[in-house]
Amino acid sequence: AQSVSQHNHHVILSEAASLELGCNYSYGGTVNLFWYVQYPGQHLQLLLKYFSGDPLVKGIKGFEAEFIKSKFSFNLRKPSVQWSDTAEYFCAVISSRAAGNKLTFGGGTRVLVKP
Amino acid sequence: EAGVAQSPRYKIIEKRQSVAFWCNPISGHATLYWYQQILGQGPKLLIQFQNNGVVDDSQLPKDRFSAERLKGVDSTLKIQPAKLEDSAVYLCASRPGTGSSGNTIYFGEGSWLTVV
Numbered sequence: 001a002q003s004v005s006q007h008n009h010h011v012i013l014s015e016a017a018s019l020e021l022g023c024n025y026s027y028g029g030t031v032n033l034f035w036y037v038q039y040p041g042q043h044l045q046l047l048l049k050y051f052s053g054d055p056l057v058k059g060i061k062g063f064e065a066e067f068i069k070s071k072f073s074f075n076l077r078k079p080s081v082q083w084s085d086t087a088e089y090f091c092a093v094i095s096s097r098a099a100g101n102k103l104t105f106g107g108g109t110r111v112l113v114k115p
Numbered sequence: 116e117a118g119v120a121q122s123p124r125y126k127i128i129e130k131r132q133s134v135a136f137w138c139n140p141i142s143g144h145a146t147l148y149w150y151q152q153i154l155g156q157g158p159k160l161l162i163q164f165q166n167n168g169v170v171d172d173s174q175l176p177k178d179r180f181s182a183e184r185l186k187g188v189d190s191t192l193k194i195q196p197a198k199l200e201d202s203a204v205y206l207c208a209s210r211p212g213t214g215s216s217g218n219t220i221y222f223g224e225g226s227w228l229t230v231v
Contacts, residue, residue, distance in 0.1 A: 006157075
């Protein structure tokens with residue numbers, strides 16, 4: 001079955017540490033890839049997206065992600081986190097093989113940044 | 116531009132009662148989605164509309180959930196009767212569907228449902 005997997009459910013780190021969140025998908029075909037962030041009590045916001053072109057995508061708030069087609073991965077990175085990055089992060093995929101361009105989410109990773 | 120509007124933001128009901136959530140997508144967006152996000156999980160697609168037609172409702176519990184988008188603009192999601200396990204955030208989202216950014220999906224703030 002087609003799925004999106006996020007490796008870590010919870011991540012705890014200190015300010016200024018580097019962050020990398022893993023995301024793998026099992027879809028074939030052309031994919032559009034997204035990372036969304038959900039701050040406590042707030043709605044989902046788009047961090048970055050990949051449709052085509054340069055596989056290294058830069059998003060808002062210093063985040064970037066790299067699409068590695070051979071590994072079916074789209075990992076999110078930030079070189080130096082801040083306390084305000086405490087949130088839940090969701091990877092999501094649209095596959096050309098999914099009917100109606102359905103957006104499927106991973107289970108999310110909760111990130112806690114200690115001040 | 117105005118975002119995806121949802122109401123009510125919060126609702127507490129007793130089990131077996133009914134509830135309805137409303138969504139007004141971004142103007143001109145043909146595709147509208149309803150997602151269910153249970154605490155600690157990723158959003159799960161309940162139903163997807165293209166204009167006023169249903170594209171995918173395979174994960175909608177049709178014995179208790181219903182949704183409509185009669186004029187192809189705003190939409191209503193209803194739960195009747197509610198169960199405890201329906202406690203979740205119900206997210207509405209919309210997508211332009213055209214152009215290079217046609218697949219970017221925009222989310223509303225969600226309707227938080229607690230069933231007691």
